[in-house]
Amino acid sequence: MVILHRTSTAYVGYRLILCRYKHRLNHPGVHIPHGVQYKTPHNLPDEYADHPLYPPIRPKYPPGSWGSMDPKKAWMHFELGEKHYRHLKSVKERLTIMAYQNMICYYDKLDVEQINSKLIWMLTGRPRSPRSLPFYKHITQTHVTDELPKFYEQMDVESLLNYVKPILIDRILTDEYAQKDDIPLEDMYDKGDYKVSSIMNEKKLKIDQQRTTNTLTKMIRTIINVLAEHKPHLRQALVGSDVPIEAWWSLNTNGSKYDRAKWHHDSDTTSFQFRDKAAVQVKTDKPLKSIVDPNSSLCQTPVPFCPYQAPSFKVFTDRYLPMQIPGHWHGEGHDFNLLSIYSMDSIYQHDSYFNEDELLPSLMSWIVNAGHAELLAQAYYLGFSMWREPTYPLIAQTIVSNRRQWIFGVYQLNTIAHFKPRDAYTTSNICWVSPIMNLYERIENGELVNFNDDVLRHLLRFLLNEPVEQPDWNLRPYVDDLTNLDERYKKFIRNLYEVVKLEKQDSREHHRWARVHHDTTVFNRRYAMMTTLFKDIVFDNYPREWYGRTLEKIERKKNMPLFKEYDLLLPVTR
Amino acid sequence: MRLPVNLQYLYKSMTPRYPKWQPGDPKHRIFFPEFWMRIMRPQENRPLRPNVVRFECHIEMTKNDIKQYLEKIYKIETLDVTTIIQQGKENRHPITSEIIDPDPDKKFAYVFLKNETFDYPDLWRGKMPSDELLRDERRMVSATSKQNAQLIHRPGKENRHPITSEIIDPDPDKKFAYVFLKNETFDYPDLWRGKMPSDELLRDERRMVSATSKQNAQLIHRPGISNWFR
Numbered sequence: 048m049v050i051l052h053r054t055s056t057a058y059v060g061y062r063l064i065l066c067r068y069k070h071r072l073n074h075p076g077v078h079i080p081h082g083v084q085y086k087t088p089h090n091l092p093d094e095y096a097d098h099p100l101y102p103p104i105r106p107k108y109p110p111g112s113w114g115s116m117d118p119k120k121a122w123m124h125f126e127l128g129e130k131h132y133r134h135l136k137s138v139k140e141r142l143t144i145m146a147y148q149n150m151i152c153y154y155d156k157l158d159v160e161q162i163n164s165k166l167i168w169m170l171t172g173r174p175r176s177p178r179s180l181p182f183y184k185h186i187t188q189t190h191v192t193d194e195l196p197k198f199y200e201q202m203d204v205e206s207l208l209n210y211v212k213p214i215l216i217d218r219i220l221t222d223e224y225a226q227k228d229d230i231p232l233e234d235m236y237d238k239g240d241y242k243v244s245s246i247m248n249e250k251k252l253k254i255d256q257q258r259t260t261n262t263l264t265k266m267i268r269t270i271i272n273v274l275a276e277h278k279p280h281l282r283q284a285l286v287g288s289d290v291p292i293e294a295w296w297s298l299n300t301n302g303s304k305y306d307r308a309k310w311h312h313d314s315d316t317t318s319f320q321f322r323d324k325a326a327v328q329v330k331t332d333k334p335l336k337s338i339v340d341p342n343s344s345l346c347q348t349p350v351p352f353c354p355y356q357a358p359s360f361k362v363f364t365d366r367y368l369p370m371q372i373p374g375h376w377h378g379e380g381h382d383f384n385l386l387s388i389y390s391m392d393s394i395y396q397h398d399s400y401f402n403e404d405e406l407l408p409s410l411m412s413w414i415v416n417a418g419h420a421e422l423l424a425q426a427y428y429l430g431f432s433m434w435r436e437p438t439y440p441l442i443a444q445t446i447v448s449n450r451r452q453w454i455f456g457v458y459q460l461n462t463i464a465h466f467k468p469r470d471a472y473t474t475s476n477i478c479w480v481s482p483i484m485n486l487y488e489r490i491e492n493g494e495l496v497n498f499n500d501d502v503l504r505h506l507l508r509f510l511l512n513e514p515v516e517q518p519d520w521n522l523r524p525y526v527d528d529l530t531n532l533d534e535r536y537k538k539f540i541r542n543l544y545e546v547v548k549l550e551k552q553d554s555r556e557h558h559r560w561a562r563v564h565h566d567t568t569v570f571n572r573r574y575a576m577m578t579t580l581f582k583d584i585v586f587d588n589y590p591r592e593w594y595g596r597t598l599e600k601i602e603r604k605k606n607m608p609l610f611k612e613y614d615l616l617l618p619v620t621r
Numbered sequence: 622m623r624l625p626v627n628l629q630y631l632y633k634s635m636t637p638r639y640p641k642w643q644p645g646d647p648k649h650r651i652f653f654p655e656f657w658m659r660i661m662r663p664q665e666n667r668p669l670r671p672n673v674v675r676f677e678c679h680i681e682m683t684k685n686d687i688k689q690y691l692e693k694i695y696k697i698e699t700l701d702v703t704t705i706i707q708q709g710k711e712n713r714h715p716i717t718s719e720i721i722d723p724d725p726d727k728k729f730a731y732v733f734l735k736n737e738t739f740d741y742p743d744l745w746r747g748k749m750p751s752d753e754l755l756r757d758e759r760r761m762v763s764a765t766s767k768q769n770a771q772l773i774h775r776p777g778k779e780n781r782h783p784i785t786s787e788i789i790d791p792d793p794d795k796k797f798a799y800v801f802l803k804n805e806t807f808d809y810p811d812l813w814r815g816k817m818p819s820d821e822l823l824r825d826e827r828r829m830v831s832a833t834s835k836q837n838a839q840l841i842h843r844p845g846i847s848n849w850f851r
Contacts, residue, residue: 177700355670
């Protein structure tokens with residue numbers, strides 16, 4: 048005979064009744080996390096089939112060189128790339144999704160919604176610590192060479208130089224002796240008794256930078272105006288000043304432990320974001336000639352490994368959205384850059400204890416960094432990405448200048464896939480840097496002392512370097528033709544990109560009690576609004592991870608799978 | 622380690638009491654602040670470049686101070702100094718969670734040398750003090766494991782009152798461990814030259830017994846001279 052025991056009816060009643068008040072405080076002032084959040088395991092489909100359905104046997108590594116990467120991770124990256132290109136047809140969508148995927152939205156222990164972007168290592172143009180060239184070379188996978196290809200020296204520049212030289216000298220001198228306008232109000236009424244040196248330095252730096260920008264823009268514009276008759280590529284060139292340049296990439300750590308700024312897809316990688324403003328930029332429609340063959344021995348040698356982490360070079364993390372800006376918003380300018388010039392004044396303000404010995408490596412690392420970032424952003428605009436390498440090498444010409452001291456550089460980008468380990472690299476990037484040259488020693492009595500013609504020759508060679516395009520080249524192989532999409536889809540794409548464009552970035556300036564999530568909440572909400580307004584397009588085209596997370600996290604139902612469960616993301620019946 | 626008060630904050634430290642100076646006296650005053658610097662071992666998770674040295678310094682020293690300290694006193698050319706303040710642990714009361722005895726804040730300086738390299742010297746011959754402590758702990762743990770020792774717990778004799786048989790003055794319990802050593806031998810040293818204290822006591826007792834017996838009464842038992850009377 049079986050005796051059934053009534054075990055704790057009281058307990059059963061308790062559970063049934065008290066759950067009604069889960070939404071209220073347990074005790075005045077006591078917050079206990081509302082609602083137990085169950086981690087739901089992935090639901091395998093419930094379909095019955097007569098014979099067992101196995102997924103296809105796939106090779107250990109996906110196509111391409113993956114080196115010593117974990118095969119699961121390699122397949123994850125491969126599928127990410129496939130998804131990226133299959134679902135997102137336009138470059139604008141790709142850029143938005145890349146920015147959005149760095150956001151996190153979570154509910155802290157007081158049930159308050161926290162929206163934030165993840166940490167990224169922020170790189171600036173000017174290196175903050177001395178002798179950091181090996182670090183930047185390791186990050187961007189570049190070799191620095193001394194040899195320029197011959198076609199630069201074969202350009203005939205003399206006649207042009209003689210014609211242009213007096214005009215440029217005139218421009219420089221007028222800017223030197225130009226009257227200072229727009230004195231700020233606080234300076235007008237300043238008696239001049241006590242001036243704080245750091246504030247004076249900052250003001251002087253600002254004035255210097257503006258002057259440099261003005262002078263350089265004027266110089267470039269005069270040369271282009273002179274040459275425009277004969278050179279069609281300069282006729283259509285766009286010249287801009289104070290141009291923002293930003294680029295984001297993720298680098299494989301190759302075993303060294305980085306405890307922050309990991310890329311959310313792959314915890315073996317850290318992400319870097321370059322941010323700088325170019326003083327002048329000249330843009331064209333067509334790509335430049337390459338300087339080094341990507342299959343040469345120099346490109347095949349791996350770049351020396353830098354075992355020291357980013358904080359030892361004074362590179363710190365900040366919360367930022369991963370942006371790719373090669374100087375213009377997508378669709379609003381020419382995609383290729385002929386020349387970009389950076390102003391060197393900040394080096395003298397901040398790193399005044401650097402001698403001439405330390406100056407050259409700092410400027411070299413500036414050029415390497417800036418050239419790489421510019422070209423990376425360009426590559427993303429052209430449809431390439433870390434999963435699809437550029438099919439032709441991209442070139443950038445960079446100058447870092449102070450109106451007096453000039454340094455020239457040419458950067459060639461061969462690879463973008465920095466997230467792969469070191470043994471997976473097929474080529475590396477190349478940078479040529481010139482020595483520091485003085486345009487003039489000083490200005491005395493309205494004259495430039497020791498004027499150096501070589502600087503002008505280099506500058507003219509850079510501008511005369513004509514971009515080349517054959518009619519049968521496909522410059523944008525991975526971008527589909529968008530003219531056949533319906534108007535609604537085009538509107539959606541445009542609006543999505545606007546969400547990224549109007550985005551000011553968040554940084555940890557306030558304490559938690561004072562932190563108002565200014566624009567990251569705006570970004571998150573606008574993105575959510577876009578995806579709900581254009582729900583049908585999103586549901587048809589996007590995988591669930593890219594829009595569904597906001598909804599799921601609001602309902603607090605499902606968490607993103609851990610890496611070890613990644614295999615089970617897609618159902619077994621494929 | 623808590624620094625003495627005069628080294629914690631410069632404004633709290635007293636200047637030395639100089640004698641009053643009059644014209645013609647030698648100048649004894651030294652204008653030297655209470656700055657100190659100490660070389661530190663680099664942290665394991667942050668490997669340093671060969672030119673970089675890690676110092677701990679007085680919390681009120683600035684980057685310029687550190688630079689001039691090294692350049693003027695030790696003639697070391699520095700290129701760059703990075704300072705970081707590490708806040709000491711606030712130790713709280715276990716119940717009231719009030720902050721009691723906070724550890725002092727520390728300032729670390731990473732100094733970038735110009736023309737030299739520095740490698741933290743190997744003072745401990747490859748071992749670390751923490752390793753030694755770990756080894757001691759492991760030894761203690763292994764000594765208490767049953768394979769290596771036999772433990773005998775002998776409770777002490779409870780001395781009872783002769784009449785009430787109440788426990789008065791119990792002997793303390795003793796625990797004996799027979800430890801089997803791995804690589805060594807041990808012989809209890811011969812401290813008493815072959816004799817035992819208990820033998821001496823027994824012999825005294827026997828002497829006293831024998832002295833009171835009549836056979837030995839002829840022996841003159843002469844007590845020692847008591848100086849007190851003299």
